[in-house]
Amino acid sequence: MNMRRLSTLAVFGMVLFSGVAASAAEIESTLARGGRLYDNWYKELKTTRPEDPHPGYTGKATKNSWRCTACHGWDYTGDKSTGVKGITGAKGKPEATIVAILRDKNHGYGPDKLNDKDANDLAMFVSKGQIDMAKYIDLAANASKGNAAKGEVYFNTLCGVCHGPDGKKVSTGMPLGQASEYPAAMLHKALNGQPAEAMPMLRSFDHGISADIVAYAKSLPK
Numbered sequence: 001m002n003m004r005r006l007s008t009l010a011v012f013g014m015v016l017f018s019g020v021a022a023s024a025a026e027i028e029s030t031l032a033r034g035g036r037l038y039d040n041w042y043k044e045l046k047t048t049r050p051e052d053p054h055p056g057y058t059g060k061a062t063k064n065s066w067r068c069t070a071c072h073g074w075d076y077t078g079d080k081s082t083g084v085k086g087i088t089g090a091k092g093k094p095e096a097t098i099v100a101i102l103r104d105k106n107h108g109y110g111p112d113k114l115n116d117k118d119a120n121d122l123a124m125f126v127s128k129g130q131i132d133m134a135k136y137i138d139l140a141a142n143a144s145k146g147n148a149a150k151g152e153v154y155f156n157t158l159c160g161v162c163h164g165p166d167g168k169k170v171s172t173g174m175p176l177g178q179a180s181e182y183p184a185a186m187l188h189k190a191l192n193g194q195p196a197e198a199m200p201m202l203r204s205f206d207h208g209i210s211a212d213i214v215a216y217a218k219s220l221p222k
């Protein structure tokens with residue numbers, strides 16, 4: 001084989017390899033971004049919260065009524081107080097179908113709120129990024145099924161750097177001991193990051209690691 005042929009092959013191999021690696025990397029970070037938009041899209045996008053409550057919202061706390069979590073819940077099975085169903089039925093649906101739901105008049109997320117990339121990332125999360133919360137959280141007991149002793153090690157090396165060993169150092173948010181009272185929310189945030197903050201997203205690791213951290217956080221001061 002001549003040198004020219006060899007280098008063509010090498011380049012071809014590199015393109016193939018980087019193509020595969022880039023797409024896997026892209027998918028995980030897109031799913032995490034979609035998860036942060038699901039958490040709080042206007043915070044993630046650094047825009048202002050819509051002034052009027054969502055017209056379809058039937059709950060009391062109207063301040064957050066435009067967040068997906070307000071109606072569909074942190075465990076994706078629907079918010080109990082509003083009676084709205086969850087998004088678990090949309091798992092695996094084509095992104096275009098989900099974008100059409102977001103853009104419809106019931107939902108009202110027009111391009112003024114979510115541009116095409118935002119809507120697509122969110123749809124990716126709904127279709128491919130939802131985890132089975134019941135596998136990691138005992139939903140009836142509202143507690144993580146993770147191992148708190150393992151979680152302490154992960155917490156001290158991954159979270160404590162910002163939140164402090166007692167979980168109280170980020171004073172703009174809740175102490176993590178208090179946040180652990182919402183284990184599905186904490187797991188969602190551990191996997192996808194905190195909207196508009198430089199917080200890591202652990203979704204590319206075994207999700208049991210995040211569940212262990214949530215289990216440990218319960219022992220932190222409130």
Ligand code: HEC
Pocket residue numbers: 038041054055056057058065066067068069070071072084085086087088089090098101102106107109122126
């Ligand atoms: C004010 C309440 C409310 C908010 C906020 C809301 N939804 Fe919904 N959503 C509903 C209702 C009610 C339905 C069921 C009826 C329908 O499909 O329109 C629904 C249905 C869905 C479905 C279809 C579920 C299925 O089983 O096929 C998806 C997907 C969805 N919503 C995603 C989202 C996302 C993502 C957000 C955040 C950008 C969001 N929704 C915000 C009320 C809401």
Ligand code: HEC
Pocket residue numbers: 155158159160161162163170172173174175176179185186189190194197198199200202213
């Ligand atoms: C780079 C710094 C940083 C790291 C590392 C970090 N966080 Fe955060 N976290 C933040 C910031 C900043 C906020 C936003 C607080 C606010 O709302 O103002 C936050 C918010 C949170 C919240 C929401 C609190 C609330 O008030 O609702 C939770 C839960 C959380 N972090 C969990 C974790 C966990 C678990 C880890 C480890 C896996 C972690 N964080 C690692 C910076 C960090």
